[in-house]
Amino acid sequence: MNGMIAMAYLFSAVMFILSLGGLSSHETARRGNIYGMVGMAVAIIATISGVATGAYWMVAIAMVVGAVIGLSLARRVAMTQMPQMVALLHSFVGLAAVLIGWGASLILELLCTVLPMLYTALKFISVFLSVR
Numbered sequence: 001m002n003g004m005i006a007m008a009y010l011f012s013a014v015m016f017i018l019s020l021g022g023l024s025s026h027e028t029a030r031r032g033n034i035y036g037m038v039g040m041a042v043a044i045i046a047t048i049s050g051v052a053t054g055a056y057w058m059v060a061i062a063m064v065v066g067a068v069i070g071l072s073l074a075r076r077v078a079m080t081q082m083p084q085m086v087a088l089l090h091s092f093v094g095l096a097a098v099l100i101g102w103g104a105s106l107i108l109e110l111l112c113t114v115l116p117m118l119y120t121a122l123k124f125i126s127v128f129l130s131v132r
Helices: 002-022 029-049 056-076 079-111 116-131
Strands: none
Touching (some): 002 029, 056 079
């Protein structure tokens, strides 16, 4: 099952890349939107099917919170303020990346309590890579 989920994520990534390519011109924008929608649908299905047993309520809560935030922002923003809306939503993506990195760091810290030198080395490597 993990192989199928990985393939679904890979397919979604390819669809997102095709979507960006399609959105580069007016003639292919409709096709680009379709690629993006298909990629997101497959990614959502893969994420939900990969959730550990019993954790579906956490996914549902996250989806409801995201929908409430998205709908409230969409209703307040006029069409002329769309670039600001996109920038605001990109900041939420950045926040999600920070939270994922923080969670991975906590898990890594728990796993490396036996080998503290490995944990320290990995921290330095991650800081070095993030500064570049």
